[in-house]
Amino acid sequence: MQFIDLQQQYRRYQTEIDASIRRVLEHGQYIMGPEIGELEAALARYVGVNHAIAVASGTDSLEIALRALDIGPGHEVITVPFTWISSAEVIGLVGAKPVFVDIRAEDYNLDPDLLEAAITPRTKAILPVSLFGQMPDYDRINAIAARHGIAVIEDAAQSFGATQRGRRSCSVTSIGSTSFFPAKPLGCFGDGGALFSSDDRLAEKMRAIRSHGGLKRHHHPYLGMNGRLDTLQAAILLAKLPHFPGETEARGRIGARYTSLLADICTVPTVSPGNTHVYAQYTIRVPNRDQLGEALKKQGIPTAVYYPKCVHEQPVFQPLGYRLGSFPVSEAASRQVISLPMHPFLTEPEQDRVIAAVRGALGSTLS
Numbered sequence: 001m002q003f004i005d006l007q008q009q010y011r012r013y014q015t016e017i018d019a020s021i022r023r024v025l026e027h028g029q030y031i032m033g034p035e036i037g038e039l040e041a042a043l044a045r046y047v048g049v050n051h052a053i054a055v056a057s058g059t060d061s062l063e064i065a066l067r068a069l070d071i072g073p074g075h076e077v078i079t080v081p082f083t084w085i086s087s088a089e090v091i092g093l094v095g096a097k098p099v100f101v102d103i104r105a106e107d108y109n110l111d112p113d114l115l116e117a118a119i120t121p122r123t124k125a126i127l128p129v130s131l132f133g134q135m136p137d138y139d140r141i142n143a144i145a146a147r148h149g150i151a152v153i154e155d156a157a158q159s160f161g162a163t164q165r166g167r168r169s170c171s172v173t174s175i176g177s178t179s180f181f182p183a184k185p186l187g188c189f190g191d192g193g194a195l196f197s198s199d200d201r202l203a204e205k206m207r208a209i210r211s212h213g214g215l216k217r218h219h220h221p222y223l224g225m226n227g228r229l230d231t232l233q234a235a236i237l238l239a240k241l242p243h244f245p246g247e248t249e250a251r252g253r254i255g256a257r258y259t260s261l262l263a264d265i266c267t268v269p270t271v272s273p274g275n276t277h278v279y280a281q282y283t284i285r286v287p288n289r290d291q292l293g294e295a296l297k298k299q300g301i302p303t304a305v306y307y308p309k310c311v312h313e314q315p316v317f318q319p320l321g322y323r324l325g326s327f328p329v330s331e332a333a334s335r336q337v338i339s340l341p342m343h344p345f346l347t348e349p350e351q352d353r354v355i356a357a358v359r360g361a362l363g364s365t366l367s
């Protein structure tokens with residue numbers, strides 16, 4: 001059994017993917033070829049915003065967003081400590097200070113009740129993460145941000161395809177940022193990402209920063225980077241995109257089935273009111289996850305831990321002065337979470353095998 005079955009996905013869409021790759025090989029425009037514009041138009045339509053900008057990774061996209069907002073030394077950006085390192089790394093990379101706010105145990109996302117207390121005159125943006133595949137409460141987060149005149153950047157690396165009150169992830173904040181890392185809900189065959197905005201000026205600036213800070217050849221108004229998506233990756237995404245709504249629906253169904261068959265024996269994910277969940281990870285919480293992981297491994301069932309350590313515990317962020325106990329909800333989650341196999345092609349018999357193994361392990365060794 002695979003944790004995420006990318007080979008099967010390729011086999012299913014092989015004809016379209018191969019044809020799309022071949023088109024690029026034939027026209028030879030490997031950098032900023034026509035597929036980039038086609039993909040950006042399709043992504044903007046899907047998300048429901050005016051602009052999508054294809055970039056080299058989900059990390060570059062967050063950095064470009066911060067640069068476009070002129071965030072740098074002397075500024076603070078609020079994010080969560082229970083996330084992949086990129087969310088905080090990019091804040092440091094532009095010279096600003098990451099300020100962490102704890103999560104809610106219910107959805108592993110930024111706790112809006114704790115947000116206002118972390119805002120200072122130096123706060124320039126809030127960078128909430130839509131962790132595991134569902135969005136935090138953006139109505140509340142956006143209202144607080146608006147009161148203080150600060151921007152909100154959604155780190156939607158794990159939630160592409162999710163919705164909140166009918167609006168898609170990446171469409172509800174000043175800037176949305178996602179990742180097309182292969183294991184993400186919409187993945188390419190290498191690194192990739194995208195930025196989303198309906199603000200024409202911001203979108204144009206992000207487009208420029210992606211390409212060495214300029215839109216005209218040999219004219220560089222901004223400090224930029226080489227943050228372009230490869231044409232080949234755009235071609236792969238264009239071939240996969242028509243299948244994505246069906247995959248998203250399957251993820252939701254498979255996640256809900258796990259939940260209904262595991263809810264009585266462990267802490268299962270809850271879907272917040274108004275949300276749909278794309279289960280980039282199907283993450284449960286148990287008191288002894290290492291034992292559970294070992295028991296499943298013995299039966300050939302892979303698991304993964306996202307994330308065994310919070311970002312504020314990482315050596316690189318020690319100078320910020322946080323310590324163990326600073327973010328109790330995040331720290332407790334990081335010690336107990338474990339993710340089960342999840343992909344759109346997981347069959348019911350496979351899923352039953354995972355469920356039986358989890359139930360067996362929790363009922364015997366862990367009781």
Ligand SMILES: Cc1ncc(COP(=O)(O)O)c(C=O)c1O
Binds near residue numbers: 058086
């Ligand atoms: C929450 C989060 N933010 C940012 C990223 C960065 O994306 P990428 O790996 O494409 O740079 C990831 C990817 O793992 C992520 O999970």
